[in-house]
Amino acid sequence: MDIFAQQILNGLVLGSVYALVALGYTMVYGILGLINFAHGEVVMIGAMTALAVVSTLLSVFPEMHPFLTILLAGLAAILVCMSLAFFIERLAYRPLRNAPRLAPLITAIGISILLQNIAMIIWGRKYKTVPQLFPTETFELFGASITSVQIFIILISAVLMSGLLVIVHFTKLGRAMRATSESQRVAGLMGINVNKIISVTFMIGAGLAAVAGILIAGNYSVVHYSMGFMLGLKAFTAAVLGGIGNLGGAVLGGLLLGLIESIGAGYIGDLTGGFLGSHYQDVFAFVVLIVVLVFRPTGLMGERVSERA
Amino acid sequence: MILHMPLLELTKINKNFGGVQALNDVSLTINEGEIYGLIGPNGAGKTTLFNVITGVYLPNNGRIKFDARSIVGRKPHQVATAGIARTFQNIRLFQNMTVMENVMVGMHAKTSTGSFGAIFNTKSARHEEKMIRTQSMRWLDYVGILTEADNLARNLSYGDQRRLEIARALATRPKLLALDEPAAGMNAIETEELKGLIQTIRTDGVSILLIEHDVKLIMNLCDRVAVLDYGQKIAEDVPQLVRKDPNVIQAYIGGELP
Numbered sequence: 001m002d003i004f005a006q007q008i009l010n011g012l013v014l015g016s017v018y019a020l021v022a023l024g025y026t027m028v029y030g031i032l033g034l035i036n037f038a039h040g041e042v043v044m045i046g047a048m049t050a051l052a053v054v055s056t057l058l059s060v061f062p063e064m065h066p067f068l069t070i071l072l073a074g075l076a077a078i079l080v081c082m083s084l085a086f087f088i089e090r091l092a093y094r095p096l097r098n099a100p101r102l103a104p105l106i107t108a109i110g111i112s113i114l115l116q117n118i119a120m121i122i123w124g125r126k127y128k129t130v131p132q133l134f135p136t137e138t139f140e141l142f143g144a145s146i147t148s149v150q151i152f153i154i155l156i157s158a159v160l161m162s163g164l165l166v167i168v169h170f171t172k173l174g175r176a177m178r179a180t181s182e183s184q185r186v187a188g189l190m191g192i193n194v195n196k197i198i199s200v201t202f203m204i205g206a207g208l209a210a211v212a213g214i215l216i217a218g219n220y221s222v223v224h225y226s227m228g229f230m231l232g233l234k235a236f237t238a239a240v241l242g243g244i245g246n247l248g249g250a251v252l253g254g255l256l257l258g259l260i261e262s263i264g265a266g267y268i269g270d271l272t273g274g275f276l277g278s279h280y281q282d283v284f285a286f287v288v289l290i291v292v293l294v295f296r297p298t299g300l301m302g303e304r305v306s307e308r309a
Numbered sequence: 310m311i312l313h314m315p316l317l318e319l320t321k322i323n324k325n326f327g328g329v330q331a332l333n334d335v336s337l338t339i340n341e342g343e344i345y346g347l348i349g350p351n352g353a354g355k356t357t358l359f360n361v362i363t364g365v366y367l368p369n370n371g372r373i374k375f376d377a378r379s380i381v382g383r384k385p386h387q388v389a390t391a392g393i394a395r396t397f398q399n400i401r402l403f404q405n406m407t408v409m410e411n412v413m414v415g416m417h418a419k420t421s422t423g424s425f426g427a428i429f430n431t432k433s434a435r436h437e438e439k440m441i442r443t444q445s446m447r448w449l450d451y452v453g454i455l456t457e458a459d460n461l462a463r464n465l466s467y468g469d470q471r472r473l474e475i476a477r478a479l480a481t482r483p484k485l486l487a488l489d490e491p492a493a494g495m496n497a498i499e500t501e502e503l504k505g506l507i508q509t510i511r512t513d514g515v516s517i518l519l520i521e522h523d524v525k526l527i528m529n530l531c532d533r534v535a536v537l538d539y540g541q542k543i544a545e546d547v548p549q550l551v552r553k554d555p556n557v558i559q560a561y562i563g564g565e566l567p
Contacts, residue, residue, distance in 0.1 A: 172413075172420065172438065173427035175406070179414045182403045189363055191389035191418025191481050200424045 002143030007266035008259065009141065013150045013219065015258020016157035020212040021235030022242070022250035023164060024205030030245040031181040031201050033101070037108040038088060040232015041115035042081050042206050046213030047223045048123050050077040051130055058131060066133040070214075077210040084115075085206030086199055094195070112229070119225040130221045153215045160208060161251050167204075168247060177201055181245070230282065234261075237289045243302020252301060260284050314341045315374075316516050317362070317393075317485055322371035324354075324361055324540075331357040332368070333540040339485065344507065344517045346531035346548070348524065350560060353537040355520045356398060359489055362518075363395050364388035376484060390418045394483035396474040398490045398520075404463035408454065408473055411462050412445040415480030448476040452506060468499040475506065479515070486510060487518040492526055504530055528552065536560065 021043055028036045053073040057064055092111055096104045137148045168174035179187040180197045188194045216231065217223045234257065242253025265281035292299065317339040324332040331354045339345045347355050360366040362373065364385040373381045380388055394415075403411050420441060426434035449455040452472040457465055462473060471491055478486055488507070492500045500523065507530060511517055521527050527534060528548040535545040538560040544551050551557055 167428055171427040171430070171434070172417065172422050172441070173424050175410055175414050176417055178406055178410075179403050179417075182405060183401060185365065185385070186397075186401045186403070187414070188385035189365070189389055189395060190414050190477065191386050192414070193384075193386050196424075204428075 003266060004263075005142045006144035007263045009144045009146050009150070011259035011262030012255065013153050013258070014262055015238075015255035016154050017212050017215055017219075017231075017254075018235050018238045018258050019161060019251045019254025020157050020208045020215075021231060022238040022254045023161065023247060024209050025236050025239040026242075026244050026247060026250040027177075027201050027205050029239070030247075031177065031198055032093070032097075032104075034093065034104050035108065035236065035244075036093075036202075036205075037105070037232065037236075038111035038115060039205065039209060040228035040230075040235065041112050041119070042085060042209040042228070043213040043216070043231055044119060044223070044225065044228030045084060045115060046077040046081045046206075046210030047217040047227065048119055048213075048225070049080045049210075050074060050214045051128060051217060051223055052123075053077070054131060054133070070133055074211065074214055077214055078207045081206040081210035081213075082203040085202040085209075089199055089202040094198075112232075116225055116229070123225060125225065127222045127224045130217045130223060132221070149218050153219060156211065156215065160211060164204070164208070165247060173197075173200065234282075234285050237285050240299055241289060241292050243299030246299070246301045249299055249301035253299070256300075257285055257288065260288055315339070316341045316343075316376060317518070318372075318374040319358075319362070320372040320374075322358070322361060322373070323369045324357055324366060325369050331540050332361065335371075335537070335540070335542050337535050337542060337545060339516055339518055341484075341516055342511065342514070343532045344511055344519060344530055346527040346534040347518065347520045347537065348522075348527055348534060349537035353560075354540040355537055356489060357540075358537070359395060359487055359518075359520065362388075362487065363393055386418065389481055389483075392482070392484035393487060394478035394481045394485070395487040396471070396478050396489055396491060398493065400467075400470045400474060402462040402470055402473060402477070404461070406462060407458070408449065408460055408462055408465065409442075409445055409458040411473055411477050412448050412480045413441050415448075415477040416441050416444060419480075419482050445480065448480050449473075451479070451509075452476040453502075467494055468496075471495070471503070472506070475510075479510070483515060485516045485518060487520075489520050490522060491519070492521055492523045500526060524552075 021039065024039050025036060028034055050073040053076045054069055057069045057072060088111055092107050093104050096107060134148065138145050168177060176187065176192045176197050179190065179192060180194050184194045235254065238253035238257040239250045241257060242249025242251070261281050261284050264284040268276050268280055315338045320336050322332050322335045323330070335358060347358070349355050357366065361368050364380070364383050364387065367382060372379060375391055375393060378391070380391055383391070403414060420437050422434040422437050446455060446458065449458055452475050454469050454472050454476070457469060462470065465473060475491070492503055495503060504526060507517060519527065519531060531548055533546065534548050534551045536543050536551060536557045543556045543560060544554045
């Protein structure tokens with residue numbers, strides 16, 4: 001087995017999920033200039049909801065086709081996350097739209113803690129295992145092995161990301177989103193309902209987050225009420241790495257971060273003579289972030305920070 | 310050719326910022342088909358009045374009727390939908406979007422595709438998108454910058470950026486087009502072309518509210534002119550009479566009459 005090829009594959013899988021989550025951060029930042037620290041928790045809620053639906057369906061309709069099960073669970077998770085994001089924006093962020101920037105930021109952290117605790121109350125403090133819906137098949141690819149779940153993750157992410165790029169660049173909704181992110185005031189004067197566009201932006205990000213949560217749950221087979229925290233932080237790192245506010249940057253940043261982490265984790269043991277093990281993989285994300293910010297403060301694809309009135 | 314049907318009626322508009330009275334009992338009426346000029350020294354409240362009309366500021370009191378409906382307290386996007394479009398003193402284009410996309414944004418409120426239709430690219434959404442493109446090209450052609458359609462707005466020349474602002478405003482299909490110093494920074498030829506464009510727009514049935522420092526342009530173009538000074542309307546009449554009004558001369562020269 002080729003270790004390098006294997007790490008690249010693992011990195012792409014991990015990176016796809018980071019990218020999906022990073023898109024949510026970057027879209028909201030692009031439109032509001034707000035870092036929505038509760039976004040990672042939305043991913044967790046997505047995973048938890050999907051698991052709850054899957055468990056229920058398995059016990060009530062044990063004969064149901066696994067595809068139908070996962071489809072229903074996915075739809076439920078997306079619906080829950082979108083509504084959650086809608087209410088978070090409406091109740092927590094919108095009243096602070098004109099407040100100093102620190103206020104919504106701290107509110108976001110508060111929402112994040114709140115959601116973790118709610119999830120803990122509903123789903124408990126223990127790690128929960130995700131039932132295996134499909135028999136895992138493993139394929140050989142360039143000397144590395146890849147499971148059917150991993151293939152699924154890469155495909156779904158690619159489809160969703162391209163879909164989002166098409167929406168943002170080629171539809172009426174996307175134009176309204178870009179116009180709103182350049183100037184809420186002028187967009188409003190052009191007849192765009194800015195509040196609605198902001199709600200929709202939050203909801204699209206949350207939909208992607210729900211899917212990311214399910215993919216992660218499928219890949220690692222466990223979920224936990226605190227799983228969104230580190231994931232959110234990594235995805236945020238990915239968004240900053242690519243240039244926050246830039247959609248292509250979020251995708252690039254996510255994939256790069258996944259690759260760096262995975263390759264780093266694969267070789268850190270050899271490089272340090274076994275002194276540091278692969279559990280140090282989290283260090284890489286943040287080292288990379290610091291290095292990039294030192295040399296390119298706007299991120300890899302970020303332009304100069306747009307002037308805001 | 311003036312139809313004396315009131316289109317926009319402001320009644321006793323007041324607007325304070327803290328202790329500063331930016332607008333003091335301003336009343337004015339713009340009729341359908343009219344080119345209405347608004348002049349006044351710097352800081353007289355012209356732009357504040359624009360912002361009150363377009364829903365950016367809420368007046369402290371006073372009534373605004375547009376097209377026989379009250380529009381006080383409506384949000385800017387609702388005022389835009391009701392039929393008032395504007396351009397900006399300092400150009401406010403969507404700099405990172407193409408020229409064409411800027412105009413397409415202007416058509417946002419007049420088209421029906423919702424978020425759902427856009428995301429799932431329904432048949433009606435595709436059909437409408439095509440219509441939006443065709444219409445946008447027409448507006449670009451109308452103001453004479455069709456060849457720039459695919460450039461980024463920020464790469465346009467100054468005069469063309471002003472034209473694009475007008476095209477974007479027209480794309481909202483307004484009944485009233487409010488132009489905030491459209492000739493600022495333009496040379497004589499560009500100003501002359503702008504004058505022609507404004508006349509064409511009026512001929513095509515859109516009333517115009519024009520703030521301008523270029524007094525010659527105002528006098529040549531407007532059917533009626535109002536003069537603001539320290540937030541108050543000190544004169545309103547046809548240009549020939551306004552320029553002879555002693556109050557106006559005093560406001561501009563700032564002293565005793567000669």
